[in-house]
Amino acid sequence: MTAKVVTVTSGKGGVGKTTATANLATALAANGAKVVCVDADIGLRNLDVVLGLENRIVYDLVDVVEGRCRLRQAMIRDKRLPELYLIPAAQTRDKNAVSPSDMVRLCDELRGEHDWILIDSPAGIERGFRNAIAPADIVLVVTNPEVSAVRDADRIIGLIEAEEKGPARLIINRIKPSMVKRGEMLSADDVLELLAVDLVGMIPEDENVVVSTNRGMPVALDERSKAGQAFRNIARRLNGEQVPFMSMNDDGGFLGRLARLVRPGGNR
Amino acid sequence: MNRFLDRLFGRDQRSAQLAKERMKLVLIHDRTDLSPQALEKLKDELISVISRYIEIDPKAVTIDIAQEGREQRLVADIPFKPAARRRAG
Numbered sequence A: 001m002t003a004k005v006v007t008v009t010s011g012k013g014g015v016g017k018t019t020a021t022a023n024l025a026t027a028l029a030a031n032g033a034k035v036v037c038v039d040a041d042i043g044l045r046n047l048d049v050v051l052g053l054e055n056r057i058v059y060d061l062v063d064v065v066e067g068r069c070r071l072r073q074a075m076i077r078d079k080r081l082p083e084l085y086l087i088p089a090a091q092t093r094d095k096n097a098v099s100p101s102d103m104v105r106l107c108d109e110l111r112g113e114h115d116w117i118l119i120d121s122p123a124g125i126e127r128g129f130r131n132a133i134a135p136a137d138i139v140l141v142v143t144n145p146e147v148s149a150v151r152d153a154d155r156i157i158g159l160i161e162a163e164e165k166g167p168a169r170l171i172i173n174r175i176k177p178s179m180v181k182r183g184e185m186l187s188a189d190d191v192l193e194l195l196a197v198d199l200v201g202m203i204p205e206d207e208n209v210v211v212s213t214n215r216g217m218p219v220a221l222d223e224r225s226k227a228g229q230a231f232r233n234i235a236r237r238l239n240g241e242q243v244p245f246m247s248m249n250d251d252g253g254f255l256g257r258l259a260r261l262v263r264p265g266g267n268r
Numbered sequence B: 001m002n003r004f005l006d007r008l009f010g011r012d013q014r015s016a017q018l019a020k021e022r023m024k025l026v027l028i029h030d031r032t033d034l035s036p037q038a039l040e041k042l043k044d045e046l047i048s049v050i051s052r053y054i055e056i057d058p059k060a061v062t063i064d065i066a067q068e069g070r071e072q073r074l075v076a077d078i079p080f081k082p083a084a085r086r087r088a089g
């Protein structure tokens, strides 16, 4: 077994990296893969709460790197999925406590026993970003259909190419189909044309994301949520499956739900 | 009438379309690390250098950044001045 290392990053903050990491890890593990996710956002730890594992943390990434514990001791097992683990970020240290070669070494140690290693990157173009992409085999860039997020995504995509970690693959998150329809939000096609990269998924804006995050239960486990479905689709694409892109033509409102009732499996 | 004024001032363009056009320009300059002002200066200097060797009509020159995927290239189209006018001028 040799894990693939997938780093989830972005230029702008708050676009959905942690949400995507938690959900892709969950979706992959729910399909039976052995998955470990690493929170590389040192000082701004969040993946633990999104996964609902915040009460079980004893050791963190910096403890591992600085030799205060063994790797196994810092791996928290998920409550629901026995093959999903989290290595949390340190909360009281800064990004300089870890180096890119530390991350490469850590992942090399994990590769043998897992199928997937998912790394949640901090936003930006500095040390934390370099740490997160150093061990990556695949880099996913998350953006929103909005000018500043797109501009910053372009910058980060250029850096990923410069570090020879490309081509980056794009996740467009928080699409509001009704706004796109009115011509008041960039469509996925617009964003793709601007950034000229491969698309790996489109995630609609979905209240279920907030609700499930409140519960510490990733939305990918919610069979009925559109965002959950979109994340499960990306997980399948990472596995090499050809999965058609979900239609972004309705907001999941009454008519949308009706359409899905009439045509089960349609729209997906 | 309002509608007409809106069109006149380009205000009836949907915001997504406007965003896309603005981003196209911004990304070209971000990627090449070349501001619109610097590009203008480059054009002027290029024209003056070339004019030292051949006769050209500065107004017929086009120098622009073309894109192919994520690749950018500077494309210059510099027509020679037609022979007839060259002799006359």
Ligand SMILES: Nc1ncnc2c1ncn2[C@@H]1O[C@H](COP(=O)(O)OP(=O)(O)O)[C@@H](O)[C@H]1O
Pocket (backbone or CB within 6 Å): A010, A012, A013, A014, A015, A016, A017, A018, A019, A020, A046, A173, A174, A175, A203, A204, A205, A206, A207, A209, A210, A213, A227
């Ligand atoms: N598809 C979505 N629909 C609704 N809310 C979302 C969606 N994706 C992310 N969010 C919300 O956006 C916020 C930022 O997401 P997060 O994953 O923490 O971003 P990042 O890790 O990039 O800073 C969170 O409150 C999250 O719940």
Ligand SMILES: [Mg+2]
Pocket (backbone or CB within 6 Å): A017, A018, A019, A041, A046, A120, A121
């Ligand atoms: Mg985050």
